Amino acid sequence: MKTSIATVSISGNLVEKLEAIAAAGFDGIEIFEQDFIAHDGHPREVGDLIRSMGLEIQLFQPFRDFEGLPEPLRAKAFDRAERKFDLMQELGTDLVLVCSSCHPEALGGIDRAAQDFAELGDRAASRGLRVGYEALAWGRHVNDHRDAWEIVRRADHDNVGLILDSFHTLARKIDPDTIRRIPGDKIFYVQLADAPLIEMDLLYWSRHFRNMPGEGDLAVADFMRAVVATGYAGPISLEIFNDQFRGGRPRTIAKDGYRSLVALMDDVRRCEPVEPQPAPEMPGRALVNGVSFVEFATRRDEADALEEMFRTLGFRHSGTHIAKKLALWTQGEIRIVVNRETTGYASSAYTMHGTTVCDIGIAVDYAGAAVDRAQKLGADTFRQAVGPGELDIPAIRGLSGSVLHFIDEASGLNDVWTVEFEPTAGEHGDAGLTRIDHLAQTMSYDEMLSWSLFYTTLFQMRKTPMVDVVDPDGLVRSQALEASDGSIRITLNGAETHRTMAGGFLADSFGASVQHIALASSDIFATSAAMASKGFEPLPMSDNYYADLVARFDLAPEMLAKLKAGNILYDEDANGTFFQYYSRPYAGGMFFEIVERRGGYSGYGAPNAPFRIAAQKRLMRQKGMPRK
Ligand SMILES: O=C(O)c1ccc(O)c(O)c1
Ligand SMILES: [Mg+2]
Numbered sequence: 303m304k305t306s307i308a309t310v311s312i313s314g315n316l317v318e319k320l321e322a323i324a325a326a327g328f329d330g331i332e333i334f335e336q337d338f339i340a341h342d343g344h345p346r347e348v349g350d351l352i353r354s355m356g357l358e359i360q361l362f363q364p365f366r367d368f369e370g371l372p373e374p375l376r377a378k379a380f381d382r383a384e385r386k387f388d389l390m391q392e393l394g395t396d397l398v399l400v401c402s403s404c405h406p407e408a409l410g411g412i413d414r415a416a417q418d419f420a421e422l423g424d425r426a427a428s429r430g431l432r433v434g435y436e437a438l439a440w441g442r443h444v445n446d447h448r449d450a451w452e453i454v455r456r457a458d459h460d461n462v463g464l465i466l467d468s469f470h471t472l473a474r475k476i477d478p479d480t481i482r483r484i485p486g487d488k489i490f491y492v493q494l495a496d497a498p499l500i501e502m503d504l505l506y507w508s509r510h511f512r513n514m515p516g517e518g519d520l521a522v523a524d525f526m527r528a529v530v531a532t533g534y535a536g537p538i539s540l541e542i543f544n545d546q547f548r549g550g551r552p553r554t555i556a557k558d559g560y561r562s563l564v565a566l567m568d569d570v571r572r573c574e575p576v577e578p579q580p581a582p583e584m585p586g587r588a589l590v591n592g593v594s595f596v597e598f599a600t601r602r603d604e605a606d607a608l609e610e611m612f613r614t615l616g617f618r619h620s621g622t623h624i625a626k627k628l629a630l631w632t633q634g635e636i637r638i639v640v641n642r643e644t645t646g647y648a649s650s651a652y653t654m655h656g657t658t659v660c661d662i663g664i665a666v667d668y669a670g671a672a673v674d675r676a677q678k679l680g681a682d683t684f685r686q687a688v689g690p691g692e693l694d695i696p697a698i699r700g701l702s703g704s705v706l707h708f709i710d711e712a713s714g715l716n717d718v719w720t721v722e723f724e725p726t727a728g729e730h731g732d733a734g735l736t737r738i739d740h741l742a743q744t745m746s747y748d749e750m751l752s753w754s755l756f757y758t759t760l761f762q763m764r765k766t767p768m769v770d771v772v773d774p775d776g777l778v779r780s781q782a783l784e785a786s787d788g789s790i791r792i793t794l795n796g797a798e799t800h801r802t803m804a805g806g807f808l809a810d811s812f813g814a815s816v817q818h819i820a821l822a823s824s825d826i827f828a829t830s831a832a833m834a835s836k837g838f839e840p841l842p843m844s845d846n847y848y849a850d851l852v853a854r855f856d857l858a859p860e861m862l863a864k865l866k867a868g869n870i871l872y873d874e875d876a877n878g879t880f881f882q883y884y885s886r887p888y889a890g891g892m893f894f895e896i897v898e899r900r901g902g903y904s905g906y907g908a909p910n911a912p913f914r915i916a917a918q919k920r921l922m923r924q925k926g927m928p929r930k
Pocket of ligand 2: 467493541854
């Protein structure tokens with residue numbers, strides 16, 4: 303399987319696009335005509351440049367409004383095609399994409415179009431070129447791959463084939479299994495794109511909202527399964543028109559594209575039995591057993607304040623690293639590592655962000671397999687010198703410079719806590735916290751797709767629908783990624799402006815990171831009392847919030863009084879109830895949340911978020927803390 307991407311999918315000028323595409327690991331490109339025209343350089347030089355980067359030009363596109371025209375427009379269309387054939391030969395590519403006509407004077411008629419393609423096929427053949435026909439979802443007469451296939455079939459020319467594009471098929475809700483009846487050797491090229499399900503005009507949807515397979519809601523894997531079932535073994539290419547990506551970082555978008563393609567082909571390989579297999583074998587998505595640890599990079603009084611926060615949350619300082627300035631704080635199954643090192647990765651993370659979560663340990667079934675898969679998806683491994691007596695725990699770079707370690711029991715990595723840490727006679731003071739309920743990561747809205755793709759391609763996690771969270775100063779979009787058994791939950795919070803609480807955190811911490819950690823209790827009222835006795839101060843909620851709760855829910859007066867006394871927020875869904883309270887913001891806008899899920903409540907208290915944010919901002923204003 304050869305991988306490819308259309309130059310239109312990536313931001314930047316032609317050279318920037320190509321560099322990003324080559325660096326991400328693609329085999330080839332579709333050169334989008336506009337990207338070539340905007341470039342100042344001879345087509346032969348451009349072709350040589352592309353090949354010198356290790357990329358092949360698999361396709362030139364698009365050639366528009368060709369078929370079904372009356373004379374003299376028809377003759378003109380053939381002349382235009384000859385000029386493009388000249389250009390293709392200079393660039394060094396043999397395949398052109400002809401998209402179905404939108405020309406107001408195009409006449410329609412399957413046989414007329416087939417005749418046009420037969421003649422174009424002759425002209426292409428005389429130069430050793432090939433022509434592929436693609437049905438645009440909004441084509442004037444042809445807007446369905448089944449009609450495009452009938453035209454190609456009737457053109458009956460070795461140099462004329464079909465081009466399939468998942469967007470055009472799936473956006474029109476055409477059953478992708480109809481592809482299974484097309485002979486694979488007549489499919490000349492396959493383009494893939496996903497998109498979020500939004501009701502809108504097809505052309506507008508296609509030109510602005512496409513995204514990488516797995517980032518949207520279309521059944522791209524089913525489409526691709528049908529394609530491989532035909533025996534098609536040509537390139538698989540991404541063609542993504544997306545406003546956000548046009549303004550994104552070329553290397554990030556290209557890497558995301560590569561990750562999405564490799565993951566998709568692995569999914570297809572696993573469920574569609576074809577020989578030879580369309581993609582190399584690789585380990586499947588890692589099964590997550592939970593969050594093994596969260597590590598903070600911090601220093602001096604910030605570190606002291608953070609540890610004091612952990613103490614009031616009921617954590618115990620239970621271990622000290624044998625060689626490094628690392629303190630282990632534990633409660634229930636939760637492990638927090640406080641790293642005060644002044645060299646190495648954590649130290650750099652501190653210099654960059656201030657006190658920050660610099661590392662997350664994910665408990666998986668097989669750590670080695672998880673790293674192998676991550677690498678095949680294009681992630682970089684992360685290594686630091688391993689000191690005497692220390693375990694070599696596999697790790698990768700996440701996005702935004704973050705680090706993820708993989709811990710398993712199978713290879714004994716979970717022994718790190720006894721091997722590398724000496725027990726500390728810390729104060730016992732459990733407040734009843736049991737595990738990490740979720741990690742909330744804050745990022746700019748533009749980065750959300752990259753993060754969700756990163757997690758969902760690497761781990762057995764699924765996305766829940768995006769929700770809007772109203773901050774008094776702007777909107778924050780929130781999306782949860784979770785394992786089906788809840789063993790890991792991560793919420794992604796995308797800020798659009800720096801005036802929101804999330805946006806302010808992002809600006810002050812110079813990039814995406816964990817803004818809050820939600821810790822689970824099985825008795826939130828007991829936990830709240832235990833923490834209060836240790837001097838924990840919850841985020842104060844307004845009386846108005848509780849007055850509204852009474853109106854929204856059927857709460858007994860005693861329950862309401864308990865909620866109010868503990869500044870505990872409340873929510874319900876169809877399956878259960880939810881209780882949550884918050885810490886006050888800690889340095890830089892980071893904070894903690896305590897939650898209790900009763901029954902099968904599966905949300906995150908989103909209806910409460912606007913009131914929590916307002917309360918946090920109120921408190922920060924009172925304390926004269928900077929905006930956020
Ligand atoms: O939006 C378009 O015009 C357009 C052009 C070429 C394609 O391959 C395509 O899928 C869409
Ligand atoms: Mg296309």
